[in-house]
Structures are given as structure tokens and as C-alpha cells.
Amino acid sequence: MEKGEVEWGGSLHSTFRLLPLERQSRNLRPFLESHLFSPQQVLERLPYDSSRARGGQGQAPDPKRYRDGKQVFQTVGLLYEDANEIHVTDLGATTLRWLGLVNPANRVVLVRHAAYALAACQLRNPTGAGRKYAPFVEVFPFAFIWKAMLALDGWISSEELNRGLFRTTRQEDLEACIGQIQLARRTGDIEVLGPETIFDSPGGRSTKNDRIISWLSLASFGWTLFNDKGTDGVYRLDPVTLPVVRDASLIRHRHKDFDSVPDYVNHVSRCAALPKDLR
Numbered sequence: 180m181e182k183g184e185v186e187w188g189g190s191l192h193s194t195f196r197l198l199p200l201e202r203q204s205r206n207l208r209p210f211l212e213s214h215l216f217s218p219q220q221v222l223e224r225l226p227y228d229s230s231r232a233r234g235g236q237g238q239a240p241d242p243k244r245y246r247d248g249k250q251v252f253q254t255v256g257l258l259y260e261d262a263n264e265i266h267v268t269d270l271g272a273t274t275l276r277w278l279g280l281v282n283p284a285n286r287v288v289l290v291r292h293a294a295y296a297l298a299a300c301q302l303r304n305p306t307g308a309g310r311k312y313a314p315f316v317e318v319f320p321f322a323f324i325w326k327a328m329l330a331l332d333g334w335i336s337s338e339e340l341n342r343g344l345f346r347t348t349r350q351e352d353l354e355a356c357i358g359q360i361q362l363a364r365r366t367g368d369i370e371v372l373g374p375e376t377i378f379d380s381p382g383g384r385s386t387k388n389d390r391i392i393s394w395l396s397l398a399s400f401g402w403t404l405f406n407d408k409g410t411d412g413v414y415r416l417d418p419v420t421l422p423v424v425r426d427a428s429l430i431r432h433r434h435k436d437f438d439s440v441p442d443y444v445n446h447v448s449r450c451a452a453l454p455k456d457l458r
Contacts, residue, residue, distance in 0.1 A: 183313030189390035197401030256447030268448035294427035
């Protein structure tokens with residue numbers, strides 16, 4: 180058997196939030212305003228609590244803040260690092276223009292393009308997090324999440340993701356997974372889906388729920404396509420953006436092997452089909 184991971188990893192340590200505005204990710208603007216900046220310049224611009232800085236009070240922010248943010252925003256096609264410089268994509272530049280403007284009433288204008296980009300994202304890709312998967316893994320993670328939710332009455336739980344969807348490696352697996360989730364719901368037995376794939380980190384640094392939420396924050400494009408987990412403990416599609424999700428989930432992309440991170444991330448951004456300026 181070819182080497183490489185076959186279960187979706189829990190390596191995303193940050194979330195991505197556009198809505199509501201008062202809770203928007205604080206590091207999003209500094210990253211998106213850093214075209215052609217060095218990683219060190221970006222790090223110096225990132226907000227941080229000095230009491231939690233590496234080395235203690237008054238010390239510099241931990242470089243992990245840069246690495247975690249870059250990984251999250253790179254995953255959805257907003258930017259990438261190349262030759263020690265940050266490059267903000269067209270999708271990233273458009274998102275920057277919407278940061279102070281997006282709201283529940285106008286979000287559809289932005290998320291229609293964002294969803295087209297998310298539909299092209301591959302689990303296996305040239306980025307650091309994407310290189311660890313086995314060569315036969317052909318997963319479009321955000322499209323898979325949408326398709327599962329659409330087939331499962333518009334909602335999905337963390338347990339169903341962790342025990343079922345995060346084990347899919349191709350389209351055929353997704354169809355079988357949906358059937359197993361339907362069985363689990365009918366019988367009330369979540370164990371039929373098998374064991375968990377993501378666990379709490381040793382030492383309590385992060386919980387499995389933190390890392391599951393990271394995937395959903397990206398699949399929702401910062402909680403603009405659908406909301407964060409509700410009081411019932413599940414993620415539900417939003418009637419307002421349901422047509423966008425449905426249309427984007429129908430796009431058929433051929434899984435590709437890309438030569439470099441810039442090639443891949445720019446491909447994702449181009450799939451957004453953005454006009455030159457949305458203002």
C-alpha cells in the first residue's frame with residue numbers, strides 16, 4: 180500500500196471568521212494587507228496578547244501565530260508564501276475589500292465566488308499540510324462536506340464528521356459514508372460509523388472539537404455560507420445561501436497534481452471566477 184495518511188488531519192489550529200463583524204478574525208486584515216511582505220513583517224503586524232507572547236510579558240509574538248494564520252488562509256486560496264514573501268491572491272484582495280462591509284444581507288455577492296473557489300480545494304496538494312496524504316487520496320474536502328450536508332437533511336454533527344466523513348478518500352467513499360450516517364441516525368448508534376479520526380491533543384493544548392471547527396469555518400468561508408454550530412450541537416445549511424452551496428457542490432473538478440504551492444493556490448483563486456473589481 181502506498182505510504183501517506185488516508186484520514187483527514189487535525190492540523191489546522193486556527194479558525195477563520197468573517198461574520199459577525201464584531202467577531203471577525205483579528206489577524207485576517209493584517210495578512211490580507213501584507214502583499215509582498217516578508218513573514219517577519221507580517222508577524223510584527225499581527226495582534227497578540229503580550230502576556231502570552233513567547234518569552235513572557237513584553238516579548239515578541241510567537242512565530243506560530245504567523246504559521247497558523249498562513250496555513251488557514253492559504254487553505255482557502257487567499258494567499259501563499261513564496262521566496263520569503265506573502266502573495267495575496269485575487270480572492271484574498273476581494274475578501275480584503277469586503278472585510279468591513281460584509282453582512283448577512285449582502286454576503287451572497289461575496290460567497291458565490293468564494294464557494295466556487297472552495298469547491299476546487301483539494302485535501303492532497305503541494306502545501307505543507309497537503310503533502311502528507313497518500314497518492315490515491317482524491318478528496319475535495321469542502322465540496323464533500325457540502326454534499327454530505329445536502330444529502331443529510333441539511334445538517335451534520337461533529338461526531339458524524341469525525342467518525343465518518345474524515346475517513347473518506349474519494350467520491351465513492353463519500354457516497355458510502357452518507358449511507359452509514361443515515362443508518363446511524365435511524366438506529367441511534369453512532370458506533371456504526373467506526374472510531375474517531377481526530378482526538379484531543381496531549382496536554383490539553385487543543386480539543387478535537389477545536390480542530391473540527393477549523394474545517395467547518397473554512398467550508399463556510401468564515402461562517403458566511405452557513406453558521407457556526409448551534410445550540411443543538413450540529414452545523415446547518417442556511418436557507419439564504421443554500422442555492423449557492425448547491426450550485427457549487429455540483430461543479431466537477433478533476434483532481435490534479437500541482438508543481439508548487441503558488442500554482443495550486445492561484446488555481447483555487449482563479450476558480451472563484453471573480454470580475455476585476457466587485458466594488
